[in-house]
Amino acid sequence: MARGKRRLQYKEEEPINEDWLATYADAITLLMAFFVMLVSFSKVEIPMFEKVQAGIAEQIGKREVVRPTQVLETDLRDVVFNMALDSAVNVSTDDEGILMEMGSASFFQPGSANLTNDAVLFLKDVGDLLKEPRYLGFQVEVSGHTDDSPINSPRFPTNWDLAAGRAIAVVRFFAALGVDPDSKRMRAISYGDTKPKLPNRNDFGEPIPENREANRRIEIRVFPKYSRVF
Secondary structure: OOOOOOOOOOOOOOOOOOOHHHHHHHHHHHHHHHHHHHHHOOOOOHHHHHHHHHHHHHHHOOOOOOOHHHHHHHHHHHHHHHOOOOOOEEEEEOOOOEEEEEEHHHHEOOOOOOEOHHHHHHHHHHHHHHOOHHHOOEEEEEEEEOOOOOOOOOOOOOHHHHHHHHHHHHHHHHHHHOOOOOOOOEEEEEEEOOOOOOOOEOOOOOEOHHHHHHHOEEEEEEEEHHHHOO
């Protein structure tokens, strides 16, 4: 009896979908680049850190990330613009966070640590911003700077004392607004005339009035808590 031919039926194999490999490879590459950047930084630049963080979230998670430092900088610039203080206050970002430079002439009387009316109105708006829940993770550091003109008054025997008095006045004002009720978020620093932005005198030792005016300033630095962990 002839053996019938068996008809072998082969089930056609479904093709393997490997599209996910491209996404996975991109994610690994981005993460590797991210950690290489972290290791290579001598200290973390907060604005750059947030940009990289947002870029990874957008590429991998396909979602837009709001950068707190950028939002706060925009809000502070709006305060300066609305009060027409562009010539007295400069808002910028550096490797730690946001830096506000305030000219002493607009915020204090000469040789005094008493806030002017413009200073009170401006600092109130800034303080109200810093009290918002989304900005509670930011630290506040106020530093006082003077020019090299000597001072000797009963209240301020030296430029160190004057710079300290002005920085403390700003911190106390913020504290009175409720920015830092537990005294762990803010600090005041005095640099006196040791960190001028511009030379106080020319090569002949003569004073440069416009440079001295620029050197008399208060700096408010606002930065996330994690910016000084590394």
